[in-house]
Each structure stands twice: as C-alpha cells, then as structure tokens.
Amino acid sequence: MAQSGYGKRAVPAQHPARPDDFASLPLRERYIAAFVERLPEGAVMSVKALAKQIPLYGQQAVASAMTALSVAGHLRRVRCALVDGQGQVRWVFRTFWSRTAHDNEWWAEFLGSLTVVAPEVESVVAAPAPAPAPVEAPAASAVPAQRVADPEEGGRSTAYLALAELGRVDTRLALSHAHCVALEPLAEQWFARGVDVGYFVRTLTAGLPASVEAPFGFVRRRLGDKLPPVYRPAPERAGGVTHPAKVECVECGVPGPVDALPDGLCRGCREPAGADPQADPSGPRVRDRIAALRDLVKSS
Numbered sequence: 001m002a003q004s005g006y007g008k009r010a011v012p013a014q015h016p017a018r019p020d021d022f023a024s025l026p027l028r029e030r031y032i033a034a035f036v037e038r039l040p041e042g043a044v045m046s047v048k049a050l051a052k053q054i055p056l057y058g059q060q061a062v063a064s065a066m067t068a069l070s071v072a073g074h075l076r077r078v079r080c081a082l083v084d085g086q087g088q089v090r091w092v093f094r095t096f097w098s099r100t101a102h103d104n105e106w107w108a109e110f111l112g113s114l115t116v117v118a119p120e121v122e123s124v125v126a127a128p129a130p131a132p133a134p135v136e137a138p139a140a141s142a143v144p145a146q147r148v149a150d151p152e153e154g155g156r157s158t159a160y161l162a163l164a165e166l167g168r169v170d171t172r173l174a175l176s177h178a179h180c181v182a183l184e185p186l187a188e189q190w191f192a193r194g195v196d197v198g199y200f201v202r203t204l205t206a207g208l209p210a211s212v213e214a215p216f217g218f219v220r221r222r223l224g225d226k227l228p229p230v231y232r233p234a235p236e237r238a239g240g241v242t243h244p245a246k247v248e249c250v251e252c253g254v255p256g257p258v259d260a261l262p263d264g265l266c267r268g269c270r271e272p273a274g275a276d277p278q279a280d281p282s283g284p285r286v287r288d289r290i291a292a293l294r295d296l297v298k299s300s
Contacts, residue, residue, distance in 0.1 A: 001042055001044065004042070006044075007041075011096050013098075022037075029069055032050070032057070032066070037097070037099050063251075070263060070264030071264065078096060078247055104262045111258040159184050160181070163179070165201050169201055173204065173205060174215060175215055176216075193227075193229070193230055204219060249266040
C-alpha cells in the first residue's frame, strides 16, 4: 500500500466488472490490467512495485504495458500540489484507474474538475459529523450561527449562552441574566469574526486575578480589550484544496496540463525527435502502435 493519499484511485463512470473486461487487449496488457483491477484503493502503482508482484514480467515489460493501458484509456498518472491550512505545499502522486476504457475528452473533463483534499483530512471528511454542543446553532440554518436562537434555551443567541457559560467555567465571572443581555451585543462581535464558543470562553477566563469584585465591568472591559482581529482565510487554502492537477506522461514522467497529454503521453513520447520510421521496417512506429490500440478499444 502507498502512503495515505497516494497510489491507485478508481474513477467514476465504470460499468460493472465482467469476465471479459480486458479481452480486447494483447495478452501481456490483459494480464497486467486484470492484476491492477484487483488491487485495493491506495495500492502502490509504480512500475518497480508492480514488477515485484507480477512473476511473468520484468520492469521494462510492465512499463511498456502501463503505457499501452494509458493509450487504451484505462489509466492516467497525476501529480497534485496540496496546500494545507498553514500554507505548506507538498506533492501527491496518484494513478487513476478505470476498468472501462475512456477517451481523451472524458479524461480531460474528469481530471480538469478534480478536487484534491489533503490526505490527513480525508478521513475527517468521510467521518460522521459529531453532535453539536448545546450552545451551538443548528448547522442547517441560513443565517450566521452566532445569531441563531436555540429553542431549547428560550430563544437565546449563542453570544448570550457563551456569556452565561463564563460563570460555569469560573465562578469569578458569574453573570446575571440582565448582565448577559447587556453584554450580548459586544459578545456578538466576537462570533461575527469567526471565533467559536470554546475560544471565547478560554480567552475571557484566562489569567484572572485572585478575585473579581465586579464581574459585569470586568467582562465588559475584556470584551473590548481582547476583541480578536478580522480574519478571513485565503480561498486557495480552505479545506486543503490544491492547484489544478497535472497529468504525468506515463512513459517519461514529464508533467503537463490535463488536456496537453493525449493518451497520457507527452509529445516527445508520442513523436520521438529524429525518429525514422524507415530505419527498422519490422518494428511498428509509436504512432501506429497508438492507432492500433485505439482501434482495439473502439472494437471492444
């Protein structure tokens, strides 16, 4: 298995598995395609790793077969630059696989709309959302959470409830109902700047003096003095979403835009510089090989 976030990735729009999925391919490609199809999601897809697991073929044969499978529309190799919440950039390498052969237009559309999430948050995205705390507003509301009334608390806002929470965390800041109502507008400014209840309570209860003679005046002063700055995260960093994915040439590894590598091959590998088609009449040209593979896909 590859590191989390790397390796094999299945694509959508595939027909159900059938015994003759790869029957139109040559024997070697058919064998390796069937092997890759049975690998689990996230499996290592490097030529070296595959050759170690396939007894019939060495690295060179596996590399040639992977190129043929890319031309036939079964796979694309992709690299993605991930930007996490701290602005750190790193590369993730994936091989997208499909038992159903797709043409270049389909691959370009799929990879062009690809959204990549940092591997460390993938499991969080898939996990069920935890139950909200009593002071939180319902997630489905269309208005800002800090202004949504909680019906179980008599219609009180999150700001009011957070102020009431202060006395439960530390009795030195116990506020009355009238105090919470009076301070509510000041507290709402905090939630309008994106803080949550936990941050609000921790900040206001941190570093208290030994005794607080007037909790109302003390909290009112702190609400003004410790008001957090306005913060809006950069859009490109939200949720670990990255720059557009780049397709790697399956032959040489050169990256390029998703629509610039038809068949998963760069121009240099599709049309080698200085190649003489008459130099070896017995050997098929690269262009002829690609055309033959396309014909096999159309006839399947």
